[in-house]
Each structure stands twice: as structure tokens, then as C-alpha cells.
Amino acid sequence: xTAHESFDGRLDDDDYPAYTMGRAAAMLxxxxxxxRAIGEARLITPLRSEGGHRRYSRYQLRIAARARELxxxxxxxxxACRIVVLEDQLEEAQRINAEYRRTGGTPQPPTxx
Numbered sequence: 637x638t639a640h641e642s643f644d645g646r647l648d649d650d651d652y653p654a655y656t657m658g659r660a661a662a663m664l665x666x667x668x669x670x671x672r673a674i675g676e677a678r679l680i681t682p683l684r685s686e687g688g689h690r691r692y693s694r695y696q697l698r699i700a701a702r703a704r705e706l707x708x709x710x711x712x713x714x715x716a717c718r719i720v721v722l723e724d725q726l727e728e729a730q731r732i733n734a735e736y737r738r739t740g741g742t743p744q745p746p747t748x749x
Contacts, residue, residue, distance in 0.1 A: 649693075650693060650694045650695040651693045651695055652693055652694075653682065653683040653691030653692060653693050653696075654691070654692075654693065654694070655691065655692045655693070655694075655697065656689060656690070656691060656692075657671055657682070657689065657690045657691075657692070660692040660696075660697055660700070663697060664697060664700055664701055664704055665704075666700075666704050670700075670704065670707070670713075671690070671692070671700065673713045674700055674703050674713065674716075674717055675690070677713060677714050677717040678717070679699060679700070679703055679717035679720060679721065680692070680696040680699055680700060682696065699720060699724075702720050702723070703716045703717055703720050704716075706719055706720070
């Protein structure tokens with residue numbers, strides 16, 4: 637694998653921490669303080685660079701964007717974070733339910749991570 641191929645793979649990875657706090661805030665149209673607040677509420681945990689700077693993935697930015705939508709509608713940050721977590725848990729439960737129905741009710745062993 638060449639260095640270029642390795643780099644391209646990271647660009648396609650939703651979990652790769654590619655965005656600085658400033659860039660993430662600009663992309664979301666919010667402040668760095670908002671990103672800190674949802675981090676303190678443990679909605680997302682950015683990775684840290686060797687220098688200690690926060691780095692965000694595309695997946696984390698999508699979650700932050702959903703929290704921002706709720707906050708923009710007047711929901712307090714802590715409540716918005718809880719709502720996003722509950723929405724994520726509901727989506728996962730629905731996915732598991734659909735899989736259970738698809739396999740005819742036969743439990744599938746969890747996949748190793």
C-alpha cells in the first residue's frame with residue numbers, strides 16, 4: 637500500500653479525526669465553546685493530537701450538528717445531548733429488531749469489534 641492509498645483510506649473513514657476544533661466549528665456554523673460544551677456533556681469525545689488539540693471525525697460532526705439543531709430550537713445543551721443519545725439508542729434498537737425479524741427470530745451472536 638502506498639502512502640497515497642493509506643491517506644485516501646483515512647479520508648473515507650467516518651471515524652478518522654480529520655478536523656480541528658476551529659474547522660469543525662466553522663463547518664457547523666457554531667462556536668468552539670459549543671463544541672467544548674457538548675464534549676463536557678460527553679456527547680462526543682474528540683481525539684487529541686500529539687500537541688493536545690481536539691480533533692473531530694465526520695461522525696462526531698454529524699452528532700454535533702444534530703445537537704446544534706436542538707439547541708437552535710431552544711433546547712438546553714445538556715438536554716439536547718441526552719436527546720441525541722436516546723435517538724441513537726432507539727435507532728440501534730430498531731436496527732437490532734429488524735435484524736431479529738429478518739432472521740426469523742433466531743438470535744445472532746454479537747460481532748467482535
